[in-house]
Amino acid sequence: MDSPPPPADPRAALEVARSHFASGATRALEARRDALIRLRGGLEAMEGEVLAALEQDLGKSAFDGWTSELLLVRQEIALALKRLPRWAAPSRVPVRWFHRPGRAALSLEPRGAVLVIGPWNYPVQLLLVPLVSALAAGNTVVLKPSEMAPATAAVLARLLHATLAPPLVQVLQGGPEVSQALTELPFDHLFFTGSSAVGRRVAVAAARNLVSTTLELGGVNPCIVDETADPAVTARRIAWGKFLNAGQTCLAPNHVLVHESRYGPLVEALRKTLTDFYGADGRGLQRVVNARHFARIEAMLDQGRAAHGGGADAQALHVQPTLLVDPVPGATVLRDEIFGPILPILPWRDRDAMLSGVVALPAPLALYVHSRDRGFVQWVAARTRSGGFCVNDHVVQATVPELPFGGVGASGQGRYHGRAGFEAFSNARGRFHQPAWADLPMRYPPHRTPLSLIKRMMG
Structure with missing residues (x-):
């Protein structure tokens, strides 16, 4: 060639x-x-x-x-x-x-x-x-x-x-x-x-x-998990969507907001899922693109406690798939797009307070909800703005060719x-095409048709 x-x-x-x-x-x-x-x-x-x-x-x-x-x-x-x-x-x-x-x-x-x-x-x-x-x-x-x-x-x-x-x-x-x-x-x-x-x-x-x-x-794409979600299924779908392409996906969930009743089970299910997906050392995960992005991502690892992963290898440009819990006050991982293999997880109790935090951020490219409660899903959808809205899954909305995509x-x-x-x-x-022979005289000056009649005819 x-x-x-x-x-x-x-x-x-x-x-x-x-x-x-x-x-x-x-x-x-x-x-x-x-x-x-x-x-x-x-x-x-x-x-x-x-x-x-x-x-x-x-x-x-x-x-x-x-x-x-x-x-x-x-x-x-x-x-x-x-x-x-x-x-x-x-x-x-x-x-x-x-x-x-x-x-x-x-x-x-x-x-x-x-x-x-x-x-x-x-x-x-x-x-x-x-x-x-x-x-x-x-x-x-x-x-x-x-x-x-x-x-x-x-x-x-x-x-x-x-x-x-x-x-x-x-x-x-x-x-x-x-x-x-x-x-x-x-x-x-x-x-x-x-x-x-x-x-x-x-x-x-x-x-x-x-x-x-x-x-x-891009944007900070929240993932909301309520008390009706199944931890095992939810963990697999979150892990797939987040760590695809080493988290370097504009549609990836940025952080997870999980109801306190599902917090422990979901963290544990995510740890098991990540080990199954990428191995105990996380080496099955794709590397990040270059040294500059590696340094940016590595600096985020200190913004909380690693419940899984947390390791980084600069020479291999590899960051372990990481679950970040107990984020420090003002953590940028909750406000800025991470664009890497780090997933912060936070519990919530009051749904109004939780959603207030979501809507305080700029409208994301995608908003994710894991729930079996149709009323809860509709409640979240009605009170938020996002480019796309996906329930009980991640990223796949962008693979439907007839579904418009954007932010x-x-x-x-x-x-x-x-x-x-x-x-x-x-x-x-x-x-607009008008035949040459059609020429309504009332539109031309001087206007002899009373305006009151025009209003009745055209209003």
Whole structure:
């Protein structure tokens, strides 16, 4: 397979994307379908290389790489190929009697040249799922993969150059300076996945050019466990969702708030579950991404008492899966996104006081509840805000391709996946057609029809 050309200049890449979009080559549904089919074929042909790159960058096993990365992209492509004609078809809009015989319709049209900036923690699916949506919507795309997963970025650049060669899709590699230069350009839409702190800077840069944005950020995702939850089942599901990808998941539960009657049993069940999952020494857990993030995570281990784990190996970039109890007053692990394999656990007695603490934090990307009490679940849902709400499970809500995914407030803005992704990369264009022979005289000056009659007719 040919190597891709050197990274293009950001401004030149935008001009190439604009020029190709202006040619009209991306608008036909058959061209969009062809691009998606070629992307699917490229992923199948280079699956081994992609999985090897994920293992090199993140220590991710082939099983986790396929199920948490490639599977989601394959699902998204399959859904887009199936639904594309329906998504792209104009929809009739009802009109009032005084608009007739005119007709109104809503048309979802491509935005143009769009930019997608991906993160390092899921460097395949969080770059390529937005790409699927952008291609299905008929855009040209400039992609910026994360420099913190360099092997994966290089493989994806080769894959996309071979299957969706410029000018349809361009991949620009490089560090933060490349991302900054790209966000300062007047793209027709900007899609960013990353931290809330960087997302704010991206939003400011995009606003200078009035560029529309989709921001998929993170947050402090609470997990609430009530007195009706089964400790064994709850522990397995919490442990899976939290320690997947070594806790480096924007949807991972950040901390657990458990009713005091289930506190001891849940902690014990979690200890057993983590030993079963990752071994007594925790070495079965994936490593963290790099030394900087290792140091950040290791510093959090002192913010409470380790009821399980608590060890760290700087040379191997490995932090044991850790259950943190009795957090110190003002612990940042309860206010900031941990993004690592540490799980604080706190008991609660009064549900109103517990929920007051939850709603005092910025609205999270996800809120989790473990309960068999439907009334309690509905009570929590009605009194909180979050991007997603998941009951008795974790993370899987993001794997439903037809369920819109995104945050609210500090955890993000905009939605994607399935039709929501198609709409995110589309311009909703209203159309109205009036026959030339229909010309209602009462609307023209001088106005002879009494206003009282107009109000009765049109009000």
